[in-house]
Amino acid sequence: MPAAVPSSSLKDLTSEQIMKLDLDPIWLRDTCSCKHCVDSSSGQKNFWTVDIPNDIKIKSRNIAGDGALEFTWENDLPGMPADHVTRQHPSELQEALLGPESMLSMQRKTWTASSLSLFAVDHNDYMNDPAAFREGLMALHQYGLIFVRGVPESKQAVVDVAERIGPLKSTFYGMTWDVKSVPKAKNVAYTSGHLGFHQDLLYMYDPPRLQLLHCLRSSAQGGASLFSDGFQACRDIYESDQSTFRDLCEVKTNFHYNKDGKHYLQSRPLIECKPGSGPSSNIEEAIDSIRAVNWSPPFQGPFTKHQIESTHDIKRWYKAARKFRDQSESDKNVFERMMKPGDCVIFDNQRVLHARTAFAAGDAGKERWLNGCYVDADPYWSALRKQY
Template identity: 40%
Template structure:
């Protein structure tokens, strides 16, 4: 990599040291002017000085207030100038704002070939290898694309790395690093979510043609971005084939295989092992909450829609959770803590899992930019099992509190203004976030026609992996992509 380095003047830190030592200062603007002053103001001051030369005045000794970090300012005048001393933090001017980075973070993120394998992109050292006493000196240089790069020279580096080892991070990378890890850890930037009621989703619904979905990556990226924001997406002109849902899901990634199979059929049949396989009304719910890792996406392709009734409807559980928190923080806290049991108990299978109705993000301080750190909602009354015996015996107050909170939550979920209703026609497919968007179905008359949906699941890891790959391709996103 070619680097444009020009050594011209003392660094800001070096200049500050000279001032504090009482030695003559170099001809350089002060730190605060360097970082924060407006160029136009500087030019005006210089012009005034040229027009009206100042009279000689007695020399005054400067005693500036010590500042915690002198910021590396990126300009041709500063290029190639190494800090005068090592430090445990390095402050960098990003978008005219000083941002401080711990040297442990900068060292741990090094992507040089000695630290990260160029092919596998796996790390070749451990975070625990970094000495606690590590410090760094930084300089700003330009790469072959004339982009600013921070180059760090290490003191007390990882054992085995010589004095010649350097770490480089571009300003673009540092800028993304301030935010991108937030996106990556939870899979989604929560402030990018659009919580919706009926009117909002009706206005913003997106329909994608099957051929565009399967043949155009830019359309796929736009569709998955929408699905990420709203949790609901529709496809049209889907071929009449039991493999179509496989092709649709396969564009995202590997299908989730469950005890229902890789794909499954939603159709009325006698002695059904699942209420979904009956013509009865099926209330708002999520699938497979009785498993430790419920599916993230659910796909339903309509192959037959020839019965009266059977309309699908959807509700945004996150929107309802926000409304509940605004109305009653007590009810909200109850749903965050009270354990609800879900089960699937049959002669061949016995699944059982207990979880609260609302799960908050496990790292709200680092990962959740919004005040309400919603992570998951668990709501599936048709598949709910008996509460733990101790709850019904010794903790009646807790159970009564849960009853009141669940009443309040269900009222918001099923309110007319919360529900989006749509009858899937043949050749249409709906994809929705099974951990956020509740789905339901009205009763239908199975004696007057056939209703047949082909279903499939996709896990969250698979979905976000595809979304990140497409985002890196079309937006240049991604955190660990080198400089």
């Protein structure tokens, strides 16, 4: 694999140019997806990468009429037919070389209440028009928040909206759950006071990436839904003080749920970077490197002795976290929407914080009822990759 070929230019290579690259034969052989090498019904490889002989060599190279690259082998894997040909279109080889994530390069756009370009799509279009669905997914990826309108009044409806993307996440709350304005329930979201900004299930190893809330009954005055882009709060912090941003990347806090025979627990930094990346000195790179923000004060547990001792100054974390709270709750950043029956919000639970205003006197006797469910990151990213 020649270091002289920068990744960015690979996309523009012709078949002829790829053919001339000094491709590693083990690597190239590993990409083969012919009927002998990959099971056409299961999509699985029939050979083990580690079984490719060390002394395998490219015997011949050819460019077919349709531009596909064809290779034959000397010292191929045992059991392969003598006429075995590895045939790859340049785009397939480029995807293998660059990694499928290179296709998902569309930038996420952080937003404030005034800059948010809210995407709303009609239920029928979302469900039945692939182009409208694609547009919705793209907006969800960019902004972390979209609305589906005119969702039918049924408990199945939110399931159908979610499964348009992928399977529901199963948790101890069930596959779907109700958020009703009734006192005394398992979750403070079920009670009628003001509910502060938070994210759901951060005490799990893989918190839900998407949260869906379908409004079945709405209150008259209070109980409006609030959303704030956690990545925007990170941007605000970075702009005013990079060291605060770094503190939030480094110090881990604990999230726990310990009740009713369950004990869930995870430690995570408030700003969680993608694997192998950290806070850059360039703001766009720094924002781009964020995998998730983690903010769930109602489930935050105390620091352990070990965490305190391995952090140089724990008071700096408190100070930094207060800045995050202040930014995420600032009027500038908070988008408010009174959800109406038929509205279904889909938001990125590892990016967008959600909250709810307190109920008002006029809401007395009026039920607010949201039906919710979760989708994991895996099926969400799978659906996104399939749009390219």
